[in-house]
Amino acid sequence: MSPKITVELLRQLRQAMRNTKYIAEPIQAYIVPSGDAHQSEYIAPCDCRREFICGFNGSAGTAIVTEKHAAMWTDGRYFLQASQQMDNNWTLMKMGLKETLSQEDWLISVLPENSTVGVDPWIIAADQWKNMSKALASAGHSLVAVQDNLIDAIWMDRPTRPSTQLLTLGLGFTGLTWQDKMTALRSKMAERKISWFVATALDEIAWLFNLRGSDIEYNPVFFAYAIVGMNTIRLFVDIKRLAVPTVREHLQLDTPSKVELSIQTAPYESVFTELQAVCASLGPKEKVWISDKASCALMQVIPKTHRSPIPYTPLCLAKAVKNATEIQGMKMAHIKDAVALCELFAWLEKEIPKGTVTEISAADKAEELRSQQKDFVGLSFPSISSVGPNGAIIHYRPLPETNRTLSLNEIYLLDSGAQYIDGTTDVTRTMHFGSPSAYEKETFTYVLKGHIAVSAAIFPNGTKGHLLDSFARQALWESGLDYLHGTGHGVGCFLNVHEGPCGISYKTFADEPLEAGMIVSDEPGYYEDGLFGIRIENVVLVVPAKPKYNYRNKGSLTFEPLTLVPIQAKMVNTDLLTQKEVSLGNIHSFKSALP
C-alpha cells in the first residue's frame, strides 16, 4: 500500500479556500467529513471526498485542511491503514488516545485569531455542526456553510451519482407492507403530536417502502428522501427509476388505495425546496421530526420552533426489531452462508499447502461460493481477508500490493458477509492451517471466552447493549490485554450490515435498550501490531430468557446465535475454559471448537 501523493491537491484546495467564486471571504480551514448527504457509513464513489483529498479509504474519518496543516481523524480500527495510505502532508489523529486533540481543540490550537472554518452543510450532520460551531465560537472563530463543495470543485474526474434499478420486496420477505409501516409511523407521530417526519437515512427509506437498490456498494439502498405527513407521502428520488411497472405497482403510484397512502414523487434534488414549502405552511404549534444526524442543510430549513430533532427516528427503532418473517429470513441467510463458508474452509485446507491461495483469492473464493447460494445479491461489506500481520489492521482490505499468501505458519482472519434477499450476514473466523503457537491459542481462547460471555449473557429487559461490552473484555483484561473497538453493532435484514440504534460498545451510551427481535453482532478480538489479528464474530438474535427467578416481573433476555459457521478447534486452549464455558459453548454452537 503506497500513500496517495497529495501535494498538488492540497495546493488546489487551499486555492479554492481563498477563491471568491465559492465564498465571499477566504476561509482558514475546510472540513471534509466522511459521509454523504444521508450520513451513510458506506458511500458511493461520487461521495468519497475524504478519500480523494487524503488517500485514506476506511469507513470512518474526517479530514481538515488549514492554510498550513492537513490532519485526518480516525479510530483504532484504522490507525495502521491510514498511516500507510496518507503521505507526509497529512497528520494522522488517532481518536481514542488520551493525547489526541479533538477536531475542535486542534483547530483552536492551529488557527490564527478570528478564523473562519468552512464545511459543506449537506455532508455534515446537524449535531456535529452544532458542537463544532459552538466550540469554535467559544474560541472566537466561526463555522460557515460553503454551498459549493470545494472538493468537488477540484475533483476533475468525479463520478456521477448512481441511479440503479429498484427491487421491490413482497410480504414473504418483509412481513409487513409499506402501507402497514406508514400507518405505524403515523401512529407514533400522532402519539407525540408530530405533523411531519423527514426521512433522510437511506436504509430507513428502503425499509419503509420495502424497496432496495444498489446505489452504494454492499448496502442495498438507493438515493432518496421522504417527507411524511398525516395525509401526505412525498418520495424524492430520481424520477427515471419509477418508470418500471413493478415499482409503480408496488408503490401504487397509478392506483393508490387510499388518499393518505397516495405517494407523490419528486426529483431527489427537490427535497430542499419541498421541505421549505412544507415548513412555510406549518401551523404555529406544528412540529417536524428529523434525525439529529440529518444534514445541517436540511435541519436548518426547519424553523427552530417547529424543529423536533431526535437521536433515533421511529423508523430506525421499528426497523431494529425484526418481525417473524425477517427473523426467518435471517436464519435462512445464515444457513446458506454457513454452507458457503464450510465449503471455503474445506477448499482452504486442501489448497493452502500448495502455496497458491492469497488473501485476495481466498476472499474471491468465499464470494464465489456464496454467490452460488439462493437469492445471493452481493457482499455486505468488503471482505477482510488477512494473513499474519495484516490481521492486525482491524478493517484491512487486501490490495494487490499488500496481498499475502495463506500458509501453514500464519494466522488467517476472514471477516466477511453477504446480502441475500432474505437476510444479511456478517461473520469472522480466525484460523490456523498449521500449528498455532501457544501464545496464539492463549489469546484466541481469551477472545473466545469474551465471545461466549456476551453470547451467553442473561440480562434484564430494558438493558442497553453497552452494559454488556465489558463481559467481552473480562478474560483479556485479566491478562493485561484489550482491543480498541466495540464488541457489536446492529445488523439489518437485507439492509446495512451496520445499523442503529442498538449495539454493544464501551463508546455508545445513546444506544436504545435491547429488545427481543433485535439482531446484533458479537465480535471481540485481539490484535498484535506486526504479528496477527484474532476476531470471533457471530450475528446473534435477542431472545427472551427464562432464568430461575423473575425480579419485579421485568423478564430477561439473552442471545441466540444466528451464525452457524464452526469455530476452529485447534485454536482453542481448552485448559483455559471453565466447565461452564464448555457447556455454554455446547449450547451456543461452539461445539466444533471444543474437545
Add this chain to the structure above:
Amino acid sequence: MSPKITVELLRQLRQAMRNTKYIAEPIQAYIVPSGDAHQSEYIAPCDCRREFICGFNGSAGTAIVTEKHAAMWTDGRYFLQASQQMDNNWTLMKMGLKETLSQEDWLISVLPENSTVGVDPWIIAADQWKNMSKALASAGHSLVAVQDNLIDAIWMDRPTRPSTQLLTLGLGFTGLTWQDKMTALRSKMAERKISWFVATALDEIAWLFNLRGSDIEYNPVFFAYAIVGMNTIRLFVDIKRLAVPTVREHLQLDTPSKVELSIQTAPYESVFTELQAVCASLGPKEKVWISDKASCALMQVIPKTHRSPIPYTPLCLAKAVKNATEIQGMKMAHIKDAVALCELFAWLEKEIPKGTVTEISAADKAEELRSQQKDFVGLSFPSISSVGPNGAIIHYRPLPETNRTLSLNEIYLLDSGAQYIDGTTDVTRTMHFGSPSAYEKETFTYVLKGHIAVSAAIFPNGTKGHLLDSFARQALWESGLDYLHGTGHGVGCFLNVHEGPCGISYKTFADEPLEAGMIVSDEPGYYEDGLFGIRIENVVLVVPAKPKYNYRNKGSLTFEPLTLVPIQAKMVNTDLLTQKEVSLGNIHSFKSALP
C-alpha cells in the same frame, strides 16, 4: 412511619405561588429541588425544604407542586421509604422505571398552555436549569427564577444556617499544604488559560484549605465559597469563624508568606456581589471556571462569553486521587472501624438471643464502639440498621415507629460508617444470627459473587468505573435478579462519604477514568420487598495491577479492599462459588466467609 400531613402546607404554598409579594405574575408550578446552594447531597436542617413540603427525607428527590398536583421524583433506593413518608396529596414518581415521566414531560403533560414554572435559582444547578428551561420552552412554557424561596416563606420555624467551629488539618493528615494545592490549581488554570475559578462545592473548599467543619451532619464541611485568581484568593465564610487564632495562623491571614497566597476573607453572602465585581473587571478573552453543577444564580452572574462551565472541577479531580498520607490515613481509619464492628458483631451474637436488641440500639451500639476509637469525629452517614423487611428499603433509617427487634429468624443489614480525622469509612454487612434459608443464602452468594467480581477485576488504565458495573450484576442476572442502584461511589478522605468524579454505576457515563489512588465503594445488593435486603459493601482503593501482559504499555489497575470487616460465613452457599472465586476471596479478605 406515618406520612406527613401536607394539606395545609400545600394550600399555603399554592397561595404563595399566586402572591405578587414574591413574583410579578402567578406561577403555575413550583419546583423544590433536593439540594442547598452548593448542591450538597446531605444538607443542613435549614435547607431541608423538599422534606418540609412533602415529608420524604431521603437524600435524593425533587418535589414539584402545581395548582392541582404534587409529585415527587426519587430513585429505586427510596421507592418504599417515600411511599411511606408522603400522604395522598403526593404522587411518587419512580425514577428509572420505563413508565415514569421525567419532570419535564410530566410538567408538560399537566400544565395549562403557556404556563410559568418557578424555582429558586440558588438551589437549582445550572445544568438542570438549562435542561429544564429548554424542555419547557419547547412546549411553550417558561422557567423563571423566583428570588424569594417560597418554601422559606411558609416555613415558620425554619432553623438558622449553622456556623460551627473550624478544624485545621496539618500535613500529617493532608499530605499537602493548602498552599501546595493552590499552586497546583493555578497551574491547571494556566494550562487551560483560565483567569478565575469559582469553588462552590463545600467538600472541595474544605479540601482546598485543609479545613473541616460540622455545619452539615455526617459531612465535615462548612458553608463557604471561594474565588481564586492567579494572584488572588477570596474566601467567603461567616467572618466570626475566622476569629480563632489556630484558624488565622493556618490560613496565614495575618502574616501571608507571599502576596499571591494572601487570603482575602469576606462574608458568605457577599459572594454574589464579589463575583459580579470580578466579572465586571474581566478582560475580553478572560475565562472563568465554574462547575456546571454550581447554582444557576452564580452561573448567571458570569457573562456567557467569559463562562467556562466544567463537569468536574480541578479540585474535584485532584481530591479524588488520594496521596500517600491520605491513603495511610484511610487504612488506619478502616482498621479502627473493623475493630469496632468486630466488637459489635460479638456483642450482637451474645445479646440478640435475649430479644433486647433493636435496629436503633444496634446502630447506637455501633456508634458507641466506633466513638471509642482514636480520632473519631462522628458518623459518615445515618446508619442503615434494618431487620427483615426493613432491609428492602434500600436507604432505610430506623425510626421509633419502624424499629424492629433483631432476632434469630430474620436477616440483619447494617450499612454504616464513620468520620475519623484520618479517614472516612462506609461498610455494609448482612448477617443472620439463626439459620438463613436456602433462598437467603443463594441470593447472598450471588451478591457476594458480584462483589468479588468487581473487587478482583483487572482492567486497563483509563477505564471508567461504569464499565465495571455489569460485573457486579452478572451472577444475579443469570438467575433473573437485579438491584436498582449503582454499585459504587467515590469516598472522600475525612470528607463526604459520597464524592465524584468516579463511581461504578450503569447510570453514570460522565464519570472520569479510574486512577491509582482513587477510592470507591463496591456494594452490590439484592432486595425483596416485604422480606429482606442484602448488601455487601467494601471501600476499595484503586491500585496498579501486574497481569501477565501489558497491551500497548497501557498498564492495568485493580482494587485493594480497605475494609477489613469479616463477611459472615454462614450466609454463603459455597457450592455456588467457583474455585476462582474462592481463591480470589482468600486474596481479597473474604476469608472469613469461606469454608
